Amino acid sequence: MQKLFESKCDVLHDLEGPVREMISRHLSKRELWYPSDFLPADQRVCDDKQISELRSRAQGISDNARIALTLNVLTEEGLPHFHRLIAHALGEDTAWREWNGLWTAEEDRHGNVLRDYIRDARLLNFSILEKLQFDYIRSGFHPAWSGDPYKIFVYTSAQEKATFISHLNTGKLIAGQEPLLYSITQKIAQDESRHYAFYLNVFKEILDRDPNTALESAADVMPSIDMPGISMANFNEYADVVRRSGIYGPRDYQKIVEQLIGSWNIALLTQLNEIGRKAQDKIMSIPSRLQKVSDFIESRIKAKSFTFDVIFGRILEMA
Template sequence: MNVAMVPSKKTEALASLEPLVEELMDRHLKERKLWMPSEFVPASEQMTGEELKGLDELRDRARGLPDSVRVSLALNLLTEEGLPHFHRLIAVHLGSENAWSRWNFLWTAEEDRHGCALHDYVRDARLFDMKAFEYLQYQYIEAGFDPQWHGDPYQLLAYTSLQERATQAAHANTGKLAAKYDPTIQRLLGHIAADESRHFRFYRDAFRGLLEIDSTGAMESALKVMPRLAMPGHNIAGYDDMADVVHRSGIYGPRDYRKVVQECLDNWGIADLKPVDAAGREAQDKMMAVPARLDKLAGLLERRMRSKSFSFDIIYQRVMEFDA
């Protein structure tokens, strides 16, 4: 760690960014269109005949959804349902009664609709063995999520930038595959992806603000999370297999993550930074080397990929076969 920026200094740096946070929040609110889960899957006491018929039709269409899309929806939904972990991390690292905490409340309210909307959809469309899914979700929350950030709030901002963009891609790509079976889920995933995209812009630009005031510290922290983005839930049984299915189905994998990293490096202008110290130059070189490193790892993974079959409780242990 850059000795000039010990954690308390980082807290001061974050406090100095509060005007920027307010500005980014204003921009966010101007661009946002608030939507509610029941606009996609109606669930009111009073429903029109058309809405009731729509639910039956939704269920019929959803029967056609391939198992790979179901697994991807399960993984996306689990990630969204990890919200208590993320809310807590943001609250712990960015404090309370400040612009960051106002953002945290706004962001949490928006994110909460994602898990809710997807949960309503998978329930009403009858996509899973619901108890098996609920059990997985329970485990996911109970397992906790304590990344080794050692109280470093910069790592949180790098992590959220990358994670928002990664989830945006996962939702949008799942939607593309699901579209020909059921346009409702694509429309819903499109709305969620658009939210993630705006969240990404918030965190990305907040992190850019950090780079302006402490480029060495910001880069050193980003380097701790960038080479391998640890998802909450990665230690849960079957999680890696689900991620493998999503990768093999062409929805989201290491090459997509590499694109996310590259996009951040470009947007943050890392290549053009002029660090004032040796530590900064070292961090800059290391950051610029991350995409090539990720490419190498992705290539290795692809070469090692063999035919494999998968089965999951959430879809009644139906066997899914994938060629190498």
């Protein structure tokens, strides 16, 4: 007999034991690293040769990879908003606070190491990057799902997977020119993959306890997710370059949704009430709709030139 829960808060409370175990599992698998493992910055380290070699390797990094790195670093630097959204929805003095602290500390290194690299390598117009970061953090991120813990876990599952793909594929683009930056991107991608596993498992536990309401929340979030940088100036242009570079686009999002549906066994859930069944049907129809969207976008693609201040207004021709 399934235990009945009165509210989402009750479910979160009931999950504290499993979450503590998940945190321990996460800690036992992850390897602790710091940005200075890749880019030493100790007072005693003053290796001009190392820096000049780094800068000369970085010159080979293509402009589309620089645009992808700009979007990746800004996405990571939106962390204060994500910390706030999670803290607000999950509350204090619980295992959730422990997770939010750990997750935030791990994420904080992503923005730091990318920013350190960009600065040390002189990769971008840094003052433009700083302005973008300032404006983005100031405008914030205010998704429709804020305050709903179930929606947060659906969103973070999808978002962690999206950032995993984005860092992984940006790395592939520069692997030939810059092995150091390649290893940074892969290290970040590994973190994102472990975060994905955590959120995926949390939502699995929620589905076990409260399937109808959980499906209703998932059906609201899964049709499309706003990327964190959506409020950034020229966000669509950045996203277009990233898509045209084969790093991340609507086809990837479709695959993410299919994986979530499979991992959460959504098609096989039974004994749902009407709300749950409706949500289940809606979720099952999302992949084919996303496929139509991707087909439509691809059928209209034409070569396009872009210019971005962050790469000093150079013209970027993309197929």
